[in-house]
Amino acid sequence: MQRALDFDKTPALGVPLPFFLNVPVFGLLAGLLAVWAGPQAFTSRWGAATLAMTHLWTLGILGSAMLGALIQILAVACNVAVAPARAIAASVHALLTLGTLALAAGFLWWSPPAWLAAIALLGSAFVIYLSASGLALWRQRRQVYKGAREILVPVRGALAALTLTVLIGLGMAGALGMGMALPDWVGGHILWGLLGWGGLLLMGMSFQLLPIFQLTEIYPKPLTRWLPLLIPGLLLAWTALDASNGLPRLMRETVELLLAGAYVSWIGASLHRLSTRKRPTAEPTTLFWFTGLISLLACAPAWIWLRHGQAPQAAMVLGVLLIVGGLGAIVHGMLYKIVPFLLWKHAQDAMVIPDRNPAQARVYLKILPKMAAYIPVRPAQWHWALYVLVVLSWGLAAAGWPPAGQAAGPLLLASAALLSWNLGRALRLYRHTLRIMAALPHHAAAAPGQPAADA
């Protein structure tokens, strides 16, 4: 059972927004790095620039957006408020941003001091975030909305997976920072990070958000009930098999096949729902969802290629499909839905209508831009088209085609620049609206303390 979102629980704009603004900033940085490194960045998984780029994507772009969105979704969909939201968001945002830069610098210059700095910064960011969200989920467990189970189970799984990903990552970075032999944990790190943290969070969001925002049918009950439990179980089985020596590789591959099957069933159900949605026009968010789901579906043949082919490019292609094509596209689509909504909502909250005066209300309604005015459809569609080119160029570059490696960096730069422009324009309109409202008679005196002043 899905319930409507309770937007009155929306945290202050300053809580999620800085996380969302990291997406274009880290997109620009990853694009610059890809331009600088050229096709070389796609030749080996273990290259310095490749590892740096991987984490600009996974922590800077995906991680930032997902951590910010999760605070928001916990509040409005589950009635779970992470508190004190502003202080937690501000410190986590600063530590995550600096820590990701330090980690990327560590890989780029193969620098132990940078790795050690990354450990301190990222370790603190995740301790604060995970303990605050864990505490909120525990303390407020009795007040969660009925029907929020569909989202809570995958969210808990995603947070547990993030904890493991981070612990393994910190362990490996610690070994690098102290000049010790690198433990062979990278398989678990990738699996828990991408299929656990990324996949489960996306799945939980889709159960709640696709029916509400894309007007799709709700997901079948057995799927929403069992998949979020099956996937962590399979990840645990994979980890146990990976850790025990001497067992046939086939056992681990069977678990991988089951994981692929579990995700394919969710992708199939989501694609079916999107294709039969009641909203006829495909808005930019819908297009990004299609792109993300199709890229995720393409991971299945890429995985077979990885396991049964000899080509070293298979792992790179799989990584690009998951990170850039799958998670990346859906995160971008989410921004085009959530940012205009939040700006519209906070501008509306800033309205102060003295004595419920209808004439005054009409003035405000004329001033308040509609949600669609914050980011018009056309530039968002342009961005989607550009992003598809990013996915294609990064995928072909990973498959070993050098011209695509030349195009990958400039295309990502262009995509991040267009996203910056689209978000910047929305923010300018929001600030402009607040200024006009503040200048209206009666408003200035009443404005301080209003929610929008939080922004």
Ligand code: HEM
């Ligand atoms: C505290 C945060 C993190 C730290 C310190 C960290 C650190 C590391 C280290 C040291 C490596 C191995 C480098 C090597 O084998 O030479 C690695 C690889 C990797 N990490 Fe992380 N990581 C973190 C978070 C994440 C997250 C959240 C994700 C995904 C959601 C992720 C995805 C990956 C991937 C995909 C690779 C493999 C790259 C490749 O095969 O080319 N990491 N990470």
